Amino acid sequence: MCELLGMSANVPTDICFSFTALALRGGRTGPHKDGWGITFYEGKGCRTFKDPQPSHSSPIARLVREYPIKSCAVVSHVRQANRGAVSLENTHPFTRELWGRNWTFAHNGQLEGYLSLPTGRYCPVGQTDSEYAFCWLLHRLQERYPTEPESAAELFRFIADCADALRERGVFNMLLSDGRYVMAYCSTHLHWITRRAPFGKATLVDEDVAIDFQAETTPNDVVSVIATQPLTCDESWQRIAPGEYVLFCLGERQA
Amino acid sequence: MCELLGMSANVPTDICFSFTALALRGGRTGPHKDGWGITFYEGKGCRTFKDPQPSHSSPIARLVREYPIKSCAVVSHVRQANRGAVSLENTHPFTRELWGRNWTFAHNGQLEGYLSLPTGRYCPVGQTDSEYAFCWLLHRLQERYPTEPESAAELFRFIADCADALRERGVFNMLLSDGRYVMAYCSTHLHWITRRAPFGKATLVDEDVAIDFQAETTPNDVVSVIATQPLTCDESWQRIAPGEYVLFCLGERQA
Numbered sequence: 001m002c003e004l005l006g007m008s009a010n011v012p013t014d015i016c017f018s019f020t021a022l023a024l025r026g027g028r029t030g031p032h033k034d035g036w037g038i039t040f041y042e043g044k045g046c047r048t049f050k051d052p053q054p055s056h057s058s059p060i061a062r063l064v065r066e067y068p069i070k071s072c073a074v075v076s077h078v079r080q081a082n083r084g085a086v087s088l089e090n091t092h093p094f095t096r097e098l099w100g101r102n103w104t105f106a107h108n109g110q111l112e113g114y115l116s117l118p119t120g121r122y123c124p125v126g127q128t129d130s131e132y133a134f135c136w137l138l139h140r141l142q143e144r145y146p147t148e149p150e151s152a153a154e155l156f157r158f159i160a161d162c163a164d165a166l167r168e169r170g171v172f173n174m175l176l177s178d179g180r181y182v183m184a185y186c187s188t189h190l191h192w193i194t195r196r197a198p199f200g201k202a203t204l205v206d207e208d209v210a211i212d213f214q215a216e217t218t219p220n221d222v223v224s225v226i227a228t229q230p231l232t233c234d235e236s237w238q239r240i241a242p243g244e245y246v247l248f249c250l251g252e253r254q255a
Numbered sequence: 256m257c258e259l260l261g262m263s264a265n266v267p268t269d270i271c272f273s274f275t276a277l278a279l280r281g282g283r284t285g286p287h288k289d290g291w292g293i294t295f296y297e298g299k300g301c302r303t304f305k306d307p308q309p310s311h312s313s314p315i316a317r318l319v320r321e322y323p324i325k326s327c328a329v330v331s332h333v334r335q336a337n338r339g340a341v342s343l344e345n346t347h348p349f350t351r352e353l354w355g356r357n358w359t360f361a362h363n364g365q366l367e368g369y370l371s372l373p374t375g376r377y378c379p380v381g382q383t384d385s386e387y388a389f390c391w392l393l394h395r396l397q398e399r400y401p402t403e404p405e406s407a408a409e410l411f412r413f414i415a416d417c418a419d420a421l422r423e424r425g426v427f428n429m430l431l432s433d434g435r436y437v438m439a440y441c442s443t444h445l446h447w448i449t450r451r452a453p454f455g456k457a458t459l460v461d462e463d464v465a466i467d468f469q470a471e472t473t474p475n476d477v478v479s480v481i482a483t484q485p486l487t488c489d490e491s492w493q494r495i496a497p498g499e500y501v502l503f504c505l506g507e508r509q510a
Contacts, residue, residue, distance in 0.1 A: 042307075042342070042343040042344075043342055043343060043344055044344040044380050044381065045342055045343025045344030045345070045346065045380070045381065046343065046344075047303065047304070047305050047306075047343060048302065048303070049302075049304070050302050051302075052297075059318070059322050060318065060322070063314070063315065063318050067314050067315070087297070087298055087300055088297040088298060088300025088301065088302060089297075089298055089299040089300030089301075089357075090300070091300065096352065097351065097377070097378060097380060098378075099378065100378040100379060100380055101380065102344075102380055121376050122352070123352060123353075123354065123355040124355060125299050125300070125352060125355055125356065125357055126299065126300065
């Protein structure tokens with residue numbers, strides 16, 4: 001299995017604190033040594049740092065931990081390979097264009113029978129069930145909505161229906177973003193938290209690292225974080241029920 | 256205008272030396288301060304580092320200069336914006352999937368009338384003439400070859416025909432790669448060099464940095480580098496004539 005990390009914020013916010021926890025699980029406090037990746041949106045653009053090396057020892061992961069890249073939408077993943085070799089083309093997140101937007105996807109779980117899913121114009125590059133599922137999802141979206149639908153609520157409900165279908169084939173925890181929205185679909189384990197004023201302090205579960213969010217934020221900041229398991233030991237994380245999803249936009253929960 | 260840098264090699268090779276020159280032109284020895292990017296292939300996978308900040312001062316560019324990422328196919332670009340704002344979505348290289356492969360594109364030049372080019376299923380995300388031209392090119396490829404053609408020579412001749420058509424709309428110097436082939440199409444300025452045994456020494460034009468390739472290579476290595484302007488002052492670079500292209504695979508020139 002793998003671990004997921006996502007963020008949605010109303011002002012560009014760095015994710016160094018949370019990524020530190022995730023990166024440690026990539027081969028040190030966790031077994032997810034088979035690569036890692038993180039995608040930061042800035043406007044309609046996005047950039048992905050990824051490495052098939054374990055995140056706890058990757059020089060690129062160190063840059064991401066230490067250099068605060070600020071973003072309103074982030075999707076990240078550390079991998080423990082099941083389907084597909086340890087290689088760059090099998091390293092999440094995956095990004096593809098739909099309706100002139102970059103869509104970014106990361107998956108935790110394992111699917112059966114995924115090779116029979118039609119993917120239309122979206123051809124997988126690597127060998128993972130995850131990228132296959134992503135291509136199928138985009139193909140379904142593009143068939144259902146040749147142009148971008150007006151209602152985001154309707155769009156993400158349709159995506160959740162597609163995710164329900166994938167969940168019938170195995171375990172399918174997913175993070176998905178188009179740079180504005182960050183969606184978390186839960187099959188087994190996903191948690192989230194929204195931080196807003198008055199900000200407090202928090203301590204990582206994985207290492208004796210604490211942060212005082214008050215010192216890092218302004219009173220208007222709203223920042224939601226999604227993770228497979230809670231990343232801090234002194235805050236109240238919400239569990240997403242299996243088969244449910246949460247949707248964030250600019251830090252606020254939409255659904 | 257912008258500067259391009261590409262590499263094709265028969266063994267995974269780092270590009271730190273050449274990228275150092277390019278990065279300096281990004282705001283210090285050259286005016287290309289409006290962002291930079293570099294794509295490294297590893298197998299069918301690729302990863303891109305990009306930043307809308309000037310490359311000479313970007314912490315991410317410093318990582319790329321100092322951390323040797325080894326690859327057999329690299330495409331890089333430093334930008335001086337003309338069409339499209341300075342933003343991440345307008346920062347080259349651009350990567351899209353075709354036939355289950357990642358295609359990566361970078362452009363130096365400026366095109367007129369590009370908004371009338373049909374792009375089919377490839378919708379631009381940003382506002383540059385460059386990404387528009389790339390989307391049109393992929394659309395043309397996918398129309399002409401619904402599945403990947405067997406002959407790479409034929410494929411790249413067709414791509415060159417498309418590039419000829421773009422050159423009629425302005426200046427169109429291009430680097431294009433699918434991870435195996437690296438193609439350089441020249442509209443005004445592009446140079447290349449192939450290094451092989453016996454390897455010698457070389458000194459950068461832009462800074463007093465020298466390298467002894469003999470110490471960095473094995474006798475079987477073949478490495479070709481493509482750049483807008485020669486990067487070293489003591490080697491013989493070949494100029495590509497306007498309207499011509501060169502194609503490399505695993506370091507060796509194919510056409």
